[in-house]
Amino acid sequence: MKKVIVITLFLLLAQIVLRASECYHYHTKTTYKIVQVKGRPFLEITVMDPNGMSMAHQRCISMLQVGKDVKVINRNEDNMLLMDDNAYYLLVAEFSDVNQVTPVKIADRKDVQATFDADLLYMHGKWFSFSFDPYVKKITKTATKLFPDKPIVLAQFQNRRYLLKDDKHVYCYEGRQLTAEIIEGLNPATIQCLKLENNEDKYLLTDGNTAYIYDVSIFDQMDITESLLRLDLKRPFTIKEVARNWLNSFVDFNDGNIWCYISAGLDLQDGTTAYLYPIKAQWLNKQHELINKAGRIYYNGWDLINDQPPMNLKAVAQPRSLEITASGFYFDGTAFYKDQDGSGTLEPVTWLSKDCKFVNGVYSYQKGIPNFFDDGRQLVFDDNTLAKKRTIAHQSTLKDLKLAYAYDDKLLIEDKEIPNNADRESMELLGSTVDVIEGCDGGRGQIPVVIEYNYFFRDKNHIYGYHSGDQALTLIKAISPHTIEKDNYEQLRELQKKMKN
Numbered sequence: 356m357k358k359v360i361v362i363t364l365f366l367l368l369a370q371i372v373l374r375a376s377e378c379y380h381y382h383t384k385t386t387y388k389i390v391q392v393k394g395r396p397f398l399e400i401t402v403m404d405p406n407g408m409s410m411a412h413q414r415c416i417s418m419l420q421v422g423k424d425v426k427v428i429n430r431n432e433d434n435m436l437l438m439d440d441n442a443y444y445l446l447v448a449e450f451s452d453v454n455q456v457t458p459v460k461i462a463d464r465k466d467v468q469a470t471f472d473a474d475l476l477y478m479h480g481k482w483f484s485f486s487f488d489p490y491v492k493k494i495t496k497t498a499t500k501l502f503p504d505k506p507i508v509l510a511q512f513q514n515r516r517y518l519l520k521d522d523k524h525v526y527c528y529e530g531r532q533l534t535a536e537i538i539e540g541l542n543p544a545t546i547q548c549l550k551l552e553n554n555e556d557k558y559l560l561t562d563g564n565t566a567y568i569y570d571v572s573i574f575d576q577m578d579i580t581e582s583l584l585r586l587d588l589k590r591p592f593t594i595k596e597v598a599r600n601w602l603n604s605f606v607d608f609n610d611g612n613i614w615c616y617i618s619a620g621l622d623l624q625d626g627t628t629a630y631l632y633p634i635k636a637q638w639l640n641k642q643h644e645l646i647n648k649a650g651r652i653y654y655n656g657w658d659l660i661n662d663q664p665p666m667n668l669k670a671v672a673q674p675r676s677l678e679i680t681a682s683g684f685y686f687d688g689t690a691f692y693k694d695q696d697g698s699g700t701l702e703p704v705t706w707l708s709k710d711c712k713f714v715n716g717v718y719s720y721q722k723g724i725p726n727f728f729d730d731g732r733q734l735v736f737d738d739n740t741l742a743k744k745r746t747i748a749h750q751s752t753l754k755d756l757k758l759a760y761a762y763d764d765k766l767l768i769e770d771k772e773i774p775n776n777a778d779r780e781s782m783e784l785l786g787s788t789v790d791v792i793e794g795c796d797g798g799r800g801q802i803p804v805v806i807e808y809n810y811f812f813r814d815k816n817h818i819y820g821y822h823s824g825d826q827a828l829t830l831i832k833a834i835s836p837h838t839i840e841k842d843n844y845e846q847l848r849e850l851q852k853k854m855k856n
Contacts, residue, residue, distance in 0.1 A: 378795040379806055382720055383411055387435065389426055390415065396425050400450055401844070406719040408757060409787035409808055413844040417455040425458075429473040431515055431530060434487075436473040443467055443476060445487050445494070459494055461485045471506060472515060472530050475499070484533050500534035501526075509548040512556050512571040520546055525560070527574050538576065540565045549597040551604050551616055559606065563591030568630055582629045588614075600644040600679060603656040606631055613637070613646055615656035632660055642678045652677070654699065667700035677701075682713045682726060683741060693741045706743040707735060717758050720806050722769040722823055724760070729753050734760075734767070747772060757784045758810055766821075766828065768810065774827050778814040785811040785818065786842040788851060809851050813839065820854035829854050 380402075388399045397415040404411055418425065422439030429436045435446040437458050444458035462476055462485075469477035474485050482502040486495045503521035506528075510518040515530030520543040526535040542562040551557040556572040568577045583592065588608055595609040604616040612633035620628040636648035636659070646653045651665035652674060658664070668674045673687040685692040685701055689709055692701040708730050716724040728735040734747040749762040759768035761782055766775035775782075792805035807823035813836035819828040831853050839846050 376796065376798050377800070377804055379411075379720060379791055379804055380794060387427065387430060389418070389437075391423065394423060396421060396423050398446075398450070398456065404719055404787075404789050404808075406717055406723070406758060406787075408784075408842075409719065409789050410842070410844050410847070411789035411791060416450060416453060419455055419457040420460075421458055428470055431473045434473045436470060438464065440464065443470075445474065445485050447487055447489055449489075459487050461494055461496070469505070471502075474530070475502070477504070480504075497533060501537075502528070502535050509546070509560075510550070510556075510558050510569075510571050516571050516574065518548060518558065518560070518569065518571060525562075527569075527571075529574065536574075538567070538569075541567075545591075547594045549594055551597060551606075552618065553599050553601075553604075555618070557618070559594065559597065561592045561594060563593060566592055577630070579630055582627060583631065585623075585625070585627060586629060586631075586633055588633070596643065598638070598643040600654060602654065605643075605646070605656065611635065613659075615660055617657070617660075621660065634659055639677065640675060644679050645677060654679075658699075664699065666694075667698075670703055671701055680713060681715075682728070682737075695741075704741070711735065714753070714755075714760075719758070719769075719808065721804070722806070722808055724767060724770045734762075751779065754779055754782065756782065756812065758787055759784070759812075768821060769808070769823060773821075773825070776828060776830075777812060777819050778816065781815040782812055783814075784841075785813050785839055785850075786844075786847045787811065788844070788847050809847070809854070811839075811847055811850050813837075818850065820850060822851075822854065 382405045384403045386401045386403055390397050390399045392415065396418045398418055399413065399415050401413040402411040421437065421444060422441060425437050425439040427435060428438050430448065433448055435448055437444040437446055442460045442464055443462045445461050446456060446458040450456065462478060466478050467476050475482050476485065482499045484497045484499060503519055503526060505521050506519045507521065508517055509520055517528045519526040519528055519535060522543060525538045525541040525543050525546055527538060528535040541560065545562045546560065548558055548560050551559050551568065556570060558569045558571060560567045560569050565580050566583055568579055588610060593609055595607040598605045606614040606616060608614060613636045614631040614633050616631055620630055621632050622628055634648060636646050639645040639647045639652055646659060648659060652668055653659040653665050671677055671687055671692060672689045676687045677685055680686050684704060691704040691707040693704050694700065695702055707728060711728040711730045714727050714729050716726045725736060733749065736744045738744045751763050754761040759766055761775055761779045764775055766773050788809045790807045790809065792807055793802060794804065796802050796804050810821045812819045816836065818831045818834055818836050818839060820831055821828050831850055
């Protein structure tokens, strides 16, 4: 139950890392899409802000020697697999400083029965891998040593790692190896594969007879079958559910116990180590994040196993209805509560009414809006200690504009309240661009990273712009609001020029 303490420690460590070296591009994501320009296919490459909507950069590259119906089938960090009406193509995922690309044909469409990842094609009863050497401009076709004929993905991890199955075996596969490995002892017909943790890539695999904890990130398996049997779990093992809260994972085998997952292992008296340990208990309610052990309520699985003091719910009006909310507070239908010091003692949050609705903020680089509550009369913000920080009074309903919020005649944008002279009812976000003023800190924090945003909105009559730091919206004149497409990068950059004039 050291939730607040752990969060604080995480934030401190994150700040230390940021001070060591920081660049805006560490946080961006690049997306790829094929678009048609005057009847010709172009590859549209967009660098997206962490908010998922603001565009830092976009360019289109002409694609040669493919049909206009070409589309992306799959992509990994190395290649892009394309298909048109006649053929499959491989496009090496390196597009810097080029204005046009020529995908390389690797197979006729009629010869391909299936594809996997971005470089495996099933042809004539066998899987083949294709790679392209740009220096000698040569395609290499290699038959895979072992790969399931009809793969079903059980789990996927970055770096092209997969857990797969077919009607014969369960496999692990890493894209660059060109061969899958059979995970022995598992029946694919009865296999269950469920993720164990929120922030790690551990999976629980069982076919009812054998059970593994499998780490997909390093392809490491741990056989826990004997441990489960020693703790009196009867075959066949059947996973009813894996439930998680912020701190723990719990497995329900439908045997009357809640099995607590201990990632570091729990040493037992007989000298063995358990990674799943059973407790005779039930879920507190339908949320399945708090556990009821003989009337004692627990959040922390370790405390539950070791019979530590349960949560102190004396101040909670309806303990049986208690749930953990996305905000980090607890709620029982009548009031919000917080664990002030991480000890498990809940206290009422007197500055939040039961009618408050949690509202997701905006996660933009340096210019976001924190999460907040809305009770219909005021917006309420808290700090990292779950204490009340500030409020904003309002009378109208709150309108979500994706990167901003509108109410009354105001706009909440970049965590700042500004006047809003647009028609709130018809107002909508057209899109947003990013100006990277200073992309990196120089490696030691000696140069501040400076990122500024441009936002564009429209209502039924006009288009409006806002640039980071402005005190009000800018009315962009002489442009009909319905002539601008949403998220059209070129049009948004043109609006940005007009906003400065």
